Amino acid sequence: MFGLKLKKKKKDKAEKGLVLTNKGAQDGNESEIPQKGPSHQEGPEDLTKDDAFLAPGPSAPSKRRAKLLTKIHDGEIKSQNYQITVTITEARQLVGENIDPVVTIEIGDDKKQSTVKEGTNSPFYNEYFVFDFIGPQVHLFDKIIKISVLHHKLIGSILIGSFRVDVGTVYNQPGHQFCDKWALLTDPGDIRTGTKGYLKCDISVTGKGDILKTNPKTSDAEEQIEKNLLIPQGFPSERPWARFYVRLYRAEGLPKMNSSIMANVTKAFVGDSKDLVDPFVEVSFAGQTGRTSVQKNCADPVWHEQVVFKEMFPPLCRRVKIQVWDEGSMNDVALATHFIDLKKISNEQDGDKGFLPTFGPAWINLYGSPRNHSLMDDYQELNEGFGEGVSFRGRILVEIAVEILSGGAQESKFSKALKELKLSSKDKDSKSSKGSSKDKADKADDSKAQQTTDKTNSTEVEVESFAVPPEIIPEKYEDFLLFGAFFEATMIDRKIGDKPISFEVSVGNFGNLIDGGSHHGSKKKSTELTEEDVLPLLHEGEKDVAQDSAISMASTTHPEKPLVTDGNRNYNYLPFGAKKPCVSFISSWGDQTFRLHWSNMLEKMADLLEEGIEEVRELVKVSQEAPEEKMKTALRDFITQSRVFISEAEKKPKTLNQTALDKKRLTLCWQELKAMADEAEGVIRQQKKKLSLDEMIREAQNFVEKIHFLVDEPQHTIPDVFIWMLSNNKRVAYARIAAKDLLYSPIEEQMGKHCGKIKTHFLKLPGKRPPGWTVQAKVDIYLWLGSTRYSNTILDNLPVGYEAEMPPKSSGTHHPPSALLYQAQHVFQLRAHMYQARGLIAADSNGLSDPFAKVTFLSQCQTTKIISQTLSPTWNQMLLFNELVLHGEEKELLESPPHVVVELYDSDAVGKPEYLGATVAAPVVTLADQDYEPPKLSYHPIFCGNLSGGDLLAVFELLQVPPSGLQGLPPTGPPDITQIYPVPSNIRPVLSKYRVEVLFWGVREMKKVQLLSVDRPQVLIECGGGGVKSCVIQSYKNNPNFSVQAEAFEVELPENELLHPPLSICVVDWRAFGRSTLVGTYTINCLKQFLCKPRETFALTSQTDGDGARPAISDSLAATESSNLLSSSQDLPADHVYVDVEPPPTMLPDSAQAQTATLVDIPDSSPMLETEHKPVAQGPPKDGHGKDPRKPSRRSTKRRRRTIADESAENVIDWWSKYYASVKRAQKEKENNHKEKRATEAKPDEVVLDMEDGPKRKKDKMLKKKLKDDGNDAIPNLAALKIYDGDLESEFNNFEDWVKTFELFRGKSTEEDHGLDGDRVIGKFKGSFCIYKSPEDSTSEDSGQLRIQQGIPPNHPVQVLIRVYIVAAFNLSPADPDGKSDPYIVLRLGKTEIKDRDKYIPKQLNPVFGRSFEIQATFPKESLLSVLIYDHDMIGSDDLIGETKIDLENRFYSKHRAICGLQSQYEIEGYNAWRDTSKPTEILTKLCKDNKLDGPYFRPGKIQIGKKVFSGKTVFNEEDSEEMVESYEHLALKVLHSWEDIPEAGWRLVPEHIETRPLYHKDKPGMEQGRLQMWVDMFPKDTPQLGPPVDISPRKPKGYELRVTIWNTEDVILEDENIFTGQKSSDIYVKGWIKGLEDDRQETDVHYNSLTGEGNFNWRFLFPFQYLPAEKQMVISKRENIFSLEKMECKTPAVLVLQVWDFERLSSDDFLGSLEMNLNSFPRAAKSAKACDLSKFENAVQENKISIFQQKRVRGWWPFAKSKELTGKVEAEFHLVTAEEAEKNPVGKARKEPEPLAKPNRPDTSFSWFVSPFKCLYHLIWKNYKKYIIIAFILIILIVFLVLFIYTLPGAISRRIVVGGS
Known part of the structure; x- marks a missing residue:
């Protein structure tokens, strides 16, 4: 079945079980032996280029080894400094009446607040806020920036609207910022209410070294808000609300262990075997979090709950965070975390191409800390999403869907794309689906579910249960076989090498024998699976095989005691020899491998294109011809592959278990590829535009990035494969490999790039790793993962020449082997030609290193000699590794030899050597029967973690030792006195004689060395063994320039420019008694910039x-x-x-x-x-x-x-x-x-x-x-x-046209990015170099001046007058607790210091200085100008905000005439x-x-x-x-x-210019602390007729007085209603003030009882203010609060606010309407009240607007508005006069003298009830109801008469009787 033939062995070997021999080599079966790569003759040429050529790529599928990677592993995720700055400029169209808006900004736990603006719906702030963060980029980018606008009240402010965006969205913008954009404010409590206003702001996120552009803030009334919203480019301006459903079905294989200590102790005593984990899921999105119910004691919980978020679509937050937690009695503990990027599950394109975020239902594999059962988890941060997960921690079935809400948030039907997702009905009792466990959380969730109708319109998260739709069918599981063969296990750390070592390979919980836990689902389900496991591997392919008993599956190798590496006691190795141990086991997963196949196809395309680009870059480096053709060929290949993919994808293969996202992603992939292929066609043909090679490379690189984005499959299938090294059954180190890279497919393009290949893995420690060499072992392993249907191909790509040894208990032929025996063995010699290195990391305190290299190959290690005190050592040493026994066929070894690892260390007299970096290289193999060709040296990049650690110039050759012994090998040449073999001359680069001319100008900014100042410095130049010294500067303090300007030396350099050695600059200081101290060094790695062409012609x-x-x-x-x-x-x-x-x-x-x-x-x-x-x-x-x-x-x-x-x-x-x-x-x-x-x-x-x-x-x-x-x-x-x-320097190439400035370094290079490491700079050397081939005719040289000296000015001292103009500063970092600064300028030049402390500007982050200074200086002694901005403090010392340094000397001598x-x-x-x-x-x-x-x-x-x-x-x-x-x-x-x-x-x-210089602070290197606008003029002292300096003192604001006369009002809405008569009226009065000057608020008298909305006032307001006409800004100086010592000056647009109010006696007055007018640009007045219209006023175009500063006097009618409705009209007159005119011709406020206004002729009804009660009775009652009053009066008299008559009649009668009777 494996394509292997059975071979009988002798009886003495019978105990070992059956052994299968690979006969492929003899049979010549083409199907089993794939096509060979290029023959050896082609090899050496490829090797001369970079390492990209050293290892076979996907283009050569037959290679036995995976592509060589020189980077051993990525470094740690470093914490970085980030600064988030927010500028709040202004708000417009805020909803509300007479509001006092205040802005709050929240980022994480930090909260800051702006000042409160009174009585306006469009406040102007121009306030700047800075937030500092330290942490890994990934976690900072998930933080939400929440900006809210509130109506300020003394107790409990009311939210008007808020806006959210995550930090990552901002950082992904061009320049890492949103600039002058309008944030749309919405009410999270009620999403039906729509827009609540707009807030104009800048948001920027800067890391170390990021450069920001700053713009002065202005308010433009004409700005079109909707066209400039704060949203990423490509987003629609109108974003509807949407519901985001995250459905959580169930989880499998969670760690069974409870995280709390008490539970574990209980388990230890009681011996309870049930699952101790109580899982629940927490989903976070856009700053909100929802959590499911808790499933007690269940490692395979079923939830069937959905978390519903409401957010505008497309959202400004990119990632959904899904976290599985374990509920504890004391505190909850995270089990695992996963992020889903919405960009990867949706498509933003318009039309039918785009699709909403959709996901699953699909499994998400969870990774985190090892599943050990220890009481304390050492790697808990891995479970919270910090760092790479080192172990599988279960998986969770999730679905995500988005529903766009057309209107508000009413229940709408799902859109077409979501038809299959049916919502559970709202009236369904959620308790029934939640199981019997009822804790507090459950009850809370139930009550929430009952109140969903109340929440419908708010953005509050809803959690509800759902019924599984009938369309979702249980997935079909398939068996996957993982087979691995270990070829080499070397470089095992000595600390763990004393105990037996074994290796474990696992997929998910399968193969994890120590702490695996359940495989899938409940116990019942796992028993079913075990029954399936015992079935034969082949269900369809092998019907004739008898049913076996269970197949013995081994996921671990046999423990073995390691041996010490020859030549390096720190490393051990496992002596596998000819017997290579194998592992294999079956795991069961849902059959969705098609996802991985598509990913593999795309990744191979990207890799191939990337290789093509790399080859082109190499050709450019070597200056060879036709790189354009090579580029076009690479693009043509890419187009061909794209078409293959498109034709496959367009077939729309019907596969089971396909989700909506699978179909959409496939369509997206082929559409994108089609577009890219068309673009590539255009680039090749170059019909419309002629592209340069650089542009072609950029385009191709763009394609690669786009494909890489498509490669990442968000819906998981088979979990990643883990290789763990076990020492005494304890987990020590691991490697993690993506399953898709190992997945087998019969179609070549779909196969994983490492499937069936020997790959070198460097095992690393879990969690946070210590600095230095952290590799615990180097393992060469052959891995194959695929469906059991294809298990007959598992051995296909193994190096031939093996015999397969079967496990002892097996009786059939359908078992993977337990070991591979390679019979053939060959003796080789490895020659490591270690020539030199460049650009190494400094490991000693003096800024140098004492480097040596360790070369490890198989079980041997050798070390080069130590070169003291250099960063560019030349070893010129050949290391010989003899008696290397390699197993396998010669041909296999020729094609895919084992790799060589080179580590570089710094030797220390005391303590361990310090790690500098490492690289991996493939040796050039020469077999005994081949002709010997000397290999060519090439550079290998060195990496120390993520940092580039320089380059190593070396080559490694693996020579087969012929039968005649070592004498048959090419000669090595004699060793030197110390028995060190030099690199043979036929391998060393070909040298030519070069002449190096050095210009010594001077040294600058020398800091103290060993507590003493540098006084007599000398510069030493060294390159390729030659060098030259400058003269010694006799007194650095008096003149830091060299007296002898130029020197030259001859040196032999390689003819190949790429192999040129580095040039090092050393500065030493000569001290008493002839002692010298090294001050600092600088290494120039690339000499190309200094190569001069021969210039005779x-x-x-x-x-x-x-x-x-x-x-x-x-x-x-x-x-x-x-x-x-x-x-x-x-x-x-x-x-x-x-x-x-x-x-x-x-x-x-x-x-x-x-x-x-x-x-x-x-x-x-x-x-x-x-x-x-x-x-x-x-x-x-x-x-x-x-x-x-x-x-x-x-x-x-x-x-x-x-x-x-x-x-x-x-x-x-x-x-x-x-x-x-x-x-x-x-x-x-x-x-x-x-x-x-x-x-x-x-x-x-x-x-x-x-x-x-x-x-x-x-x-x-x-x-x-x-x-x-x-x-x-x-x-x-x-x-x-x-x-x-x-x-200015960045515009004019640092003014280095005449001399270059080299920074001298001293001290250890830190782990951080050493490009920005300012602390290590000890001084600067000014000089230049000119390198050219020495002419044949030496007599023509030295005929006077050196070539480098021509055009260089004399360097004797020059006296100069310097004028420094400081215009303004922007966005200074706040230095005071109140978020402001009191900046002032300090200038330093040599010993001169000018402190401008008295002229500090209080409470200002954007100060306008307008200061000029004159300094007399002597170059070169005083040539570095430092401009510092300090913060003035009343108590304590002043704080430095930031500084900038300018090299004036470079400018003075530059040809650019600066x-x-x-x-x-x-x-x-x-x-x-x-x-x-x-x-x-x-x-x-x-x-x-x-x-x-x-x-x-x-x-x-x-x-x-x-x-x-x-x-x-x-x-x-x-x-x-x-x-x-x-x-x-x-x-x-x-x-x-x-x-x-x-x-x-x-x-x-x-x-003539103004430069904008960034300010920096030494405590925050690389982080801008603000920007300074300035310029410098310099004049030699002997210059005649020097004019006066330019006067740039800030303009004083001009005093103005605005005289506002309120004449009349019309059509003011009537608020009061007479309780007797129902008559509506208003007691009208008008308030007015200029924004920012609310203290000077003025109001008219009250026009009582206006029945028609008419008011007559004849009332004058007087508003004095300060104004800058050039900036169109008003200047306000006032104290922030009563405790402020100084007035704060701020600039705002001059806006007049008029409000109309209804006067109330007993309650507070009623606001009726307002009118805001920017005095610089406001609509023309209407000539009559009838013509005054709100729509004309609001929609006025710029042509119909006027400025009071031009017109001076305006009269007419303007509308009052409230909630965008007309509430009245006012007739007013504005008269603007200057302060001087106001003083000459004063007028009175209100109706007072001088120039009093006449009292208004108000109607008789206009009076107050309290002042004139009789008038009130006459006008309001008598006039209207006279008739009724008279009738009522007569009736009352009659009634009184009758009453009295009836009352007195009985008495009168009785008296009459009595009296009469007497």
């Missing part, structure tokens, strides 16, 4: 152009730049520059020359400068050289400046005008770039060439017009400066006066002279440099007369701005 051409040798900046660079510029010059759009592409044969006159020249653009740095674009008016010809061009230009520019000023009589134009114009322009550019980017993203194949110039001009004019309309502060023709988002930025326009006076000490013509002349260029020649309207002619305006009108004046400064400045277009000598010059 280049030098000749440049000398013919000028008067001698041209200064070489970087010859190759200049050459490439010039060629690029020349080639690209034709593509530029046209402007006013003439360039002769070819020199004309004869010299033409100017006009003719102009006609024949080519038009080329000068990029104009000021596109708004209109005067420059007018055609040149030819004035009278003047001699440009004879006249001083500077003289008349003053007048011409003065005239221009005045016209600019005339455009606004209101605003004085100053530097800030220029700043705000530049900010506006920068924002506009960003928007345009963003639009262009989106356009290109939408159509990646199209190329947009921006050739036209005309439309652009038109656009600029339109922009100007808009700016003009925006207000008088935006003046069009303002000069602008460049605002950089980052620092000393003073070139302004965009040339002017002599005013806000844009020329700052530089040299005029543009002088700068131009100097540049031409320095670069040996011919020119400049000034001619009317032209400037000529060499053969390039620039044309522009040089004639201007004189200010006072009509005389024309000539000035070349403007044109010269334009030439300077386009200096990079000059051939050969051109480069970018620094424009």
